[in-house]
Amino acid sequence: MTKILVTGANGLLGQKLIKLYSDRANVDVIATGKGEDRNPSGTHTYKELDITSKDEVLKVLGDLVPDVVINTAAMTHVDQCELDPVSCHQLNVAAVSHLIVACEKAGAFLIHLSTDFIFDGKDGPYREEDLPNPLSKYAESKLESEQLLKDSGLKYAIVRTMLVYGVVHDMSRSNIVLWVKKSLEEKKQIKVVNDQWRTPTLAEDLAKGCALIAQKRAEGVFHISGKDMLSPYDMATATADFFGLDRSLIEEVDGSIFTQPAKRPARTGFILDKAKKELGYEPVTFNEGLAILKSQLDHV
Template sequence: MKVLITGANGLLGQKLVQLYENQANVELIATGRGENRNPQGTYIYQQMDITSNKEVNSVILKHRPNVVINTAAMTHVDQCELDPEACQKLNVDAVAHLIDACKQTSSFFIHLSTDFIFDGENGPYAEDDLPNPLSKYAESKLESEKLLQASGLKYAIVRTMLVYGIVHDMSRSNIILWVKQSLEDKKQIKVVNDQWRTPTLAEDLAKGCVLIAEKKAEGVWHISGKDLLTPYDMAMATAEFFELDKSLIEEVDGSIFTQPAKRPAKTGFILDKARRELEYEPVSFKEGLAILKTQLAHV
């Protein structure tokens, strides 16, 4: 099987490269906008800007992958609100370019989406619950889902949320690493208690994508962690696990922050479909922290 990954320098992208590196029956093409940030391996790395229709066509037609996993996106929610043109270009137009190229190679297309397509009024959510996006980011991701659903391609949409983890060359942090670093630096932090998510270990998300690719499992999939927590719960658990000062964490509600983009209050995913049809089983949040701790020792 030949697999092409977009966004291979990101957290999920790097975890997918690691997973596929250990599979002898997979020929891997890792792509990203800049220089390769993954450790050296047997895979091919090729620069590809997914906002360039010409580059996308050139690379995909050259390699003719059986499976394309699109992990690349503009995910900074407030930045999307402030720069809707860039958001549209990366989260919607680029997906249209990938769809066009995949049609020519009959590639199975796995596309990453988000819990933010829901309004947070009735979480946790199953795959067939009705979306109601609250922000430009959420709208762009829902629009990209609709493009894929209307494309005629064989596809899977993988919705996930609040991905955490570490790789050897990180371009951006995540909530767990931010809390840990802040407390180690003896900084006081304010963390919200009125939003609920099922935080997702990057390894679990990568495993979910690989299971879908192996089975060519079509349709929409919810792939996340299993514990419904507030960011405050996560911060307290992180402090406890790493034996840091919990008194530095102040519990607040979201109204104290002025953010350009509106966030859904309570999302979280119901994982019954993925458990039943993919045999997907994520680790608990505490197990995820233990995995992270082991990895931090080697980074």
């Protein structure tokens, strides 16, 4: 029996991991997060945990002694990180240093989530070994957390991902697909940028990628995302077409019309060769992802 502890278990990726592991008899999964458990009741156990508290992290991991820790907790709102760098550092850097210490004591393998934003977007799509050049406080904090792991003596994996979309069962989380769908259903006009490029990631694919790493104890850096290179405008029109909504409500704009505190990289996207070869990772297409999302919305 493998004991896997998930931080940030109330978030989109956290909930997908808890669901994925709920069907596996050989895994004892412990969900942790701030506040009460927002996952559907199932085979997991839940423990409140504030990962910015070193004492809490040491106590919880010391009591539970997990084999694998998957750290999905982070401050991911890019502009909020720019405006509140202290909180950003606490959650994205200091908390990771607490987890490293606790994992060393427990003998646990740590899987840590990072981001495409560590790159400046001039040369995308990117391989794992390409040189980072962060443009924002958020990106700097995630790169710093990566370095903490590389400098530690811990067995670890870093999972970089981007633009994750999907459905949580209580609809407490939104993302670009759900925002576009809801706006168009309400006949609202929306402006969507056409000058940024990403490989958007279905949350289920990201959870599968993390689970493959956990199963193989695969060490190092892995790029885990979708396979299609799309702009947010491409994603919005594909969403409109898939759900039979009025795409004329979507106005194609460039990023210069938005005043945002944090800079965004123009063109990221990932080359997935390493994850495919070493993990057997195979993501769905964006349209297949929309079909999965639709089937889940039908059951919410």
